[in-house]
Amino acid sequence: MAFKVVITDYEFDKLNYEEKVFKESGLDINFVKAQCRTEQEVIEAAKDADAIINQYAPLNAKVLNELTNCKVISRYGVGVDTIDLEVAKQKGIAVCNVPDYGIEEVSNHALALLMSWSRKIVELNNAVKNGNWDFSISPPVYRFKNRIFAVIGFGKIPRRVIEKVQPLGFTLVGYDPFVSAEEMAKYNVKKVELDEALTQSDVISLHVPLVKDTHHLINLGNVNDLKDGVFILNTARGPIIETEALIQGLRSGKIAGAALDVVEIEPVPEGHELLGFSNVYITPHSAFYSVEAVEELRTKTARNIVEALEGSVPTYQVV
Incomplete structure (x- = not known):
């Protein structure tokens, strides 16, 4: 047949x-x-x-x-x-x-984005190549120790992300309604509700599938509730973040920066406002690749x- x-x-x-x-x-x-x-x-x-x-x-x-x-x-x-x-x-x-x-690839990409943004690698590299040998363009840069790192979703990829960021000294929390506190504790992660993860965390790393309940998980209704100066990582799906909410948070300084491998509209349209933020790193949906x-x-x-x-x-x- x-x-x-x-x-x-x-x-x-x-x-x-x-x-x-x-x-x-x-x-x-x-x-x-x-x-x-x-x-x-x-x-x-x-x-x-x-x-x-x-x-x-x-x-x-x-x-x-x-x-x-x-x-x-x-x-x-x-x-x-x-x-x-x-x-x-x-x-x-x-x-x-x-x-x-792509568990290794996506978790490595998330770690690379975290490290690059936190240490202002791109900005400093560009400054040096433009003749500006001056570290003072990079502040603020903070130690990771005792800062709160949240994973939203607790599947295979975020578990691997946690294993890789844990030695850096973060306090680790996680939100996933389908995973028990006992299971998260095996990774030294404290289970919290979504509101707490969003309002208390210094770094939010998104790892949920795109379904009805996760569409615009970060939105105009809750962006102002985020912790001041939060950094957002998205290697999952673009529409998990409402683009206008992200832009609003970046404009106000509520969101200190973002690193996005995925966005709502791919590729990002030429001239889009999101491309104008120096504190936003964007890669072309490439986290999966090796x-x-x-x-x-x-x-x-x-x-x-x-x-x-x-x-x-x-x-x-x-x-």
């Missing part, structure tokens, strides 16, 4: 890792490569597909309801916010991700497809 597998969109030069997995499976797979951007393009490419690999193209209710034969969707990455999970579940479509491919992580991501994404088409429950099935 031949299976039609459609990749809705991708940003890789070649699909050699995926093709290798499909070839080694022994299944008869017709691998169709598309570069869809709109709902209609996805429908046209994947309407009769047995399986779909997805990166950014929309797989919302409108699209899913047009699929006539789909058994499984496998998404590159941890988040599955491009997919309407409820509709997929109703239609009996397995949805899979790869939750464990040569090894990309190979692992693509291989496991394809294996989810093979496992489902073979009749097994995929290793990384979400619904």
